[in-house]
Amino acid sequence: MEKTDFIKKNLPTILWGAALISLYFVFSSLIAPYSSGITLNSKIVVDRLKEIGGFLLGIFGALAVVEIYFYQIFFRQPTNQTSAIIIRSIQAFIAIVAILLVLYFFNATDLFRIGDGGLGKIVNAPLNLQEALKNALIKSKFASKTSAGTTASILLSLVFFILYAVIHFISKPRASKTGLAYLLILPAFIGVLFLIIYPFFFEIKLAFSNASLGTQATKNAQYGFIYGWNNFKTLFTGTVAQDAKFGAVLWRTVLWTVINVTFHVLGGMGIAILLNRKLMFKGVYRALLVIPWAIPTTIAAMALRNEFDSRYGLFNILLGDLNAWLLNLSLHTQGVIGIGNLFHWLATVIGPVSWKQDPFWAFVSVLISNIWLGIPFMAIVILGGLQSISQEYYEAAEIDGASRWQQFRNITLPLLSPVLTPAIILGVVWTFNKFDIIYLITQGGPQEKTDILVSSMYKAAFQFYRYGFTAMFALVIFAILFVFTLVYLKISGGLKSATE
Amino acid sequence: MKPNLISRSLRWFFYRSHGDSPFKTLLIHLTLIVACAIAVYPALRVITISLRPNDTLLTTDLRIIPQNATLDNYKEVLFGSPEKNRQSDFFLWIWNSLSIVLVTSIISVILAAVSAYAFSRFKFRGRSAGLVFLLTTQMIPAGMLLLPLYIMIAKLKMINTSLGLIIAYAVTSVPLTIWMLKGYYDTIPIDLEEAAYIDGASRFTVFTNIILPLSTPALAIAFIFSFMGGWSEYLVARVILQKNAIFTWPLGIFTYAQQFTVSWGQFSAASVLIAIPVMALFLYTSKWLVSGLTLGSVKG
Numbered sequence: 100m101e102k103t104d105f106i107k108k109n110l111p112t113i114l115w116g117a118a119l120i121s122l123y124f125v126f127s128s129l130i131a132p133y134s135s136g137i138t139l140n141s142k143i144v145v146d147r148l149k150e151i152g153g154f155l156l157g158i159f160g161a162l163a164v165v166e167i168y169f170y171q172i173f174f175r176q177p178t179n180q181t182s183a184i185i186i187r188s189i190q191a192f193i194a195i196v197a198i199l200l201v202l203y204f205f206n207a208t209d210l211f212r213i214g215d216g217g218l219g220k221i222v223n224a225p226l227n228l229q230e231a232l233k234n235a236l237i238k239s240k241f242a243s244k245t246s247a248g249t250t251a252s253i254l255l256s257l258v259f260f261i262l263y264a265v266i267h268f269i270s271k272p273r274a275s276k277t278g279l280a281y282l283l284i285l286p287a288f289i290g291v292l293f294l295i296i297y298p299f300f301f302e303i304k305l306a307f308s309n310a311s312l313g314t315q316a317t318k319n320a321q322y323g324f325i326y327g328w329n330n331f332k333t334l335f336t337g338t339v340a341q342d343a344k345f346g347a348v349l350w351r352t353v354l355w356t357v358i359n360v361t362f363h364v365l366g367g368m369g370i371a372i373l374l375n376r377k378l379m380f381k382g383v384y385r386a387l388l389v390i391p392w393a394i395p396t397t398i399a400a401m402a403l404r405n406e407f408d409s410r411y412g413l414f415n416i417l418l419g420d421l422n423a424w425l426l427n428l429s430l431h432t433q434g435v436i437g438i439g440n441l442f443h444w445l446a447t448v449i450g451p452v453s454w455k456q457d458p459f460w461a462f463v464s465v466l467i468s469n470i471w472l473g474i475p476f477m478a479i480v481i482l483g484g485l486q487s488i489s490q491e492y493y494e495a496a497e498i499d500g501a502s503r504w505q506q507f508r509n510i511t512l513p514l515l516s517p518v519l520t521p522a523i524i525l526g527v528v529w530t531f532n533k534f535d536i537i538y539l540i541t542q543g544g545p546q547e548k549t550d551i552l553v554s555s556m557y558k559a560a561f562q563f564y565r566y567g568f569t570a571m572f573a574l575v576i577f578a579i580l581f582v583f584t585l586v587y588l589k590i591s592g593g594l595k596s597a598t599e
Numbered sequence: 600m601k602p603n604l605i606s607r608s609l610r611w612f613f614y615r616s617h618g619d620s621p622f623k624t625l626l627i628h629l630t631l632i633v634a635c636a637i638a639v640y641p642a643l644r645v646i647t648i649s650l651r652p653n654d655t656l657l658t659t660d661l662r663i664i665p666q667n668a669t670l671d672n673y674k675e676v677l678f679g680s681p682e683k684n685r686q687s688d689f690f691l692w693i694w695n696s697l698s699i700v701l702v703t704s705i706i707s708v709i710l711a712a713v714s715a716y717a718f719s720r721f722k723f724r725g726r727s728a729g730l731v732f733l734l735t736t737q738m739i740p741a742g743m744l745l746l747p748l749y750i751m752i753a754k755l756k757m758i759n760t761s762l763g764l765i766i767a768y769a770v771t772s773v774p775l776t777i778w779m780l781k782g783y784y785d786t787i788p789i790d791l792e793e794a795a796y797i798d799g800a801s802r803f804t805v806f807t808n809i810i811l812p813l814s815t816p817a818l819a820i821a822f823i824f825s826f827m828g829g830w831s832e833y834l835v836a837r838v839i840l841q842k843n844a845i846f847t848w849p850l851g852i853f854t855y856a857q858q859f860t861v862s863w864g865q866f867s868a869a870s871v872l873i874a875i876p877v878m879a880l881f882l883y884t885s886k887w888l889v890s891g892l893t894l895g896s897v898k899g
Contacts, residue, residue, distance in 0.1 A: 136679030138844075139690035147698050147761060154762050155702070208754040279802050280721035284729070287714035287777055294770045295736055298747035305747060317750060370634060373627050380628075386882055387635040390642055393881040395831030397849035398870040401856060402645045405863055413644060416661060475638070479885065532742065535834055553742050560746045561838050573743045584735060 173278030175270040182269040209317040305570035312564035330571035340558040343547040352551040359530045362470040367477025375485040392475035400539035403468045407454040415451040422450035458548030461541050469536045484518030524587045649867035672868035692851035699761045700829040703768040708822045711776035719784035736774040763839045772825035783817035
């Protein structure tokens with residue numbers, strides 16, 4: 100009886116598992132005859148799993164060490180004087196080791212140099228210990244060469260846990276009101292510290308340096324205020340990547356942002372209003388219209404780049420057809436009074452365009468692409484907002500004799516603004532920062548005439564290796580965005596509602 | 600056909616909500632059909648190009664199913680071509696992408712699930728500062744910190760490893776997921792927890808037995824969100840990964856375009872193979888994805 104219950108309860112899971120396993124077998128038996136043509140093999144898979152497994156073990160092991168440390172600080176207290184001395188000294192020891200490891204990390208990543216002197220020896224002590232243990236393990240044939248490093252690290256971290264166990268047994272529980280909050284925050288805090296705050300300070304330091312390819316990045320770089328000033332001066336007087344100047348690029352960024360967001364909102368609003376009613380095939384329309392958003396950006400960008408080809412791309416084929424049609428039309432309408440050469444004139448204006456060589460059309464091509472990609476998202480967001488507006492308002496307005504425009508102006512827009520305002524402002528920030536389309540379609544060309552600020556910065560760093568300059572550039576962009584964010588917070592009062 | 604059925608379906612087609620005339624409804628349908636065509640046609644062209652035989656790749660033909668349609672491109676993308684003595688990296692790229700993006704998502708969801716709860720429920724010093732900080736990081740482009748991160752990753756000898764890219768992706772995905780989940784936890788009524796406290800549950804039990812089960816959908820959304828964020832990322836990956844063997848698929852399919860003769864056919868075939876499962880997942884989850892975004896950033 101119990102057994103059948105168990106099967107019944109877990110039937111979906113079992114079926115899913117069976118389906119996945121059979122899928123795997125079908126898949127592998129299909130692929131097996133072709134396996135010689137495939138570079139992926141089980142060795143690569145196993146190696147990757149080992150690499151990632153070790154990484155996760157390291158991260159979560161380190162987190163466990165830190166978490167237990169603070170757990171004991173918040174939730175345990177010494178029972179008597181001697182235990183207090185032991186506990187505090189153990190905790191001080193662990194804190195010192197942790198500080199040494201962090202210093203080692205700073206040293207290794209070149210935030211500041213400690214050198215090999217007295218302090219350097221102390222900082223390197225934990226790592227040297229690990230190295231020594233590793234060598235000892237290899238010598239004593241306890242572990243193989245490949246696994247010795249990991250084994251040594253695990254053994255060393257075991258020391259921490261033994262110390263924690265000691266603390267645990269000579270202490271008693273203690274109540275803490277906020278302790279749990281800090282324990283919960285801690286992992287993310289450490290993550291953010293290493294991933295965002297540390298790189299940010301590193302960037303400030305880089306901004307005041309002459310780091311470039313010639314100085315082998317930070318290896319031989321020199322630091323000082325004068326370098327920072329030079330970088331700053333170059334930014335506004337020199338070129339930002341290779342050809343373009345700051346002012347022109349900033350102006351283009353503003354254009355890029357304003358045009359994109361305007362079209363996204365107008366197009367999205369139009370589609371949302373059309374869809375926000377009872378309609379046949381509504382679901383089909385919705386699904387089809389979302390497709391540009393659903394396509395992975397890289398694929399969409401590359402596909403569109405192909406379509407902007409001057410001979411075989413979709414746009415020029417269509418424009419060419421239109422041109423031929425107009426020419427044909429002009430032959431028939433030449434004699435008609437009032438039209439005259441209108442179509443002939445149109446035919447000379449409308450025709451295939453060199454999307455790649457002409458800076459203006461290149462910029463238009465990236466704009467078209469980004470607008471195409473961005474409208475569905477806005478449409479869905481606005482549609483969500485529209486659906487939350489009660490139909491009663493419109494009925495009441497209709498009874499009062501309000502026109503459709505008045506209804507839109509006085510009901511839809513005000514009630515939509517809680518959704519629309521943040522969406523627009525986020526849209527502005529995202530578009531300002533979004534340069535994958537530009538990079539993939541035109542690569543900023545021709546002559547960097549389609550670059551925006553962020554793409555110039557990217558190129559300055561990773562194409563022209565102007566590291567110090569790029570760091571200063573990034574700080575300036577950050578300042579621009581920061582001001583914008585402050586304005587946004589002021590407009591929306593988002594800060595208050597977010598942190599209350 | 601019965602006239603009744605025709606008139607009924609006509610009435611359905613021209614359904615009138617607050618007084619749309621049939622003509623207007625027709626116009627709406629026409630507009631939407633045109634919009635759909637604009638949305639779908641470039642995507643269909645990718646399929647078209649992938650089906651073209653290699654000798655007619657460059658053509659001004661606009662048909663959706665090309666002449667002499669063939670699956671050769673797909674075969675070459677998936678299994679390489681023995682004639683050209685070329686092996687296929689397709690599965691390798693997918694595996695690289697999958698392993699990197701999955702691990703990033705797992706790490707950020709775990710970190711966020713825990714810390715977002717603290718942000719949502721506890722009052723402690725530094726809470727509002729932390730939230731403002733998280734909000735600001737959403738405004739910072741990933742590209743801004745890319746340079747110091749790149750140097751840091753290079754110094755740690757993690758260039759050309761999956762770990763380096765996992766670290767770089769975690770920069771954007773961790774704050775975003777925290778912010779999203781905090782928004783979701785805020786919507787769970789606090790009464791539920793208080794009832795549990797009265798029954799003698801500890802904060803830890805409340806978190807694991809009440810909050811986590813209740814927020815499974817939100818965790819799933821956060822996971823998908825951070826997965827989608829990394830899945831088709833190109834620019835960061837290009838900086839961190841420079842060796843063919845570790846390429847993620849966006850870098851991989853880009854190599855088709857960089858070869859001496861651009862292989863648009865293979866590029867398109869690879870794109871179709873990658874895009875279809877992702878788009879299916881996306882369309883299936885798009886409703887929740889929007890709500891996740893609004894949870895995270897669009898308050899009100």
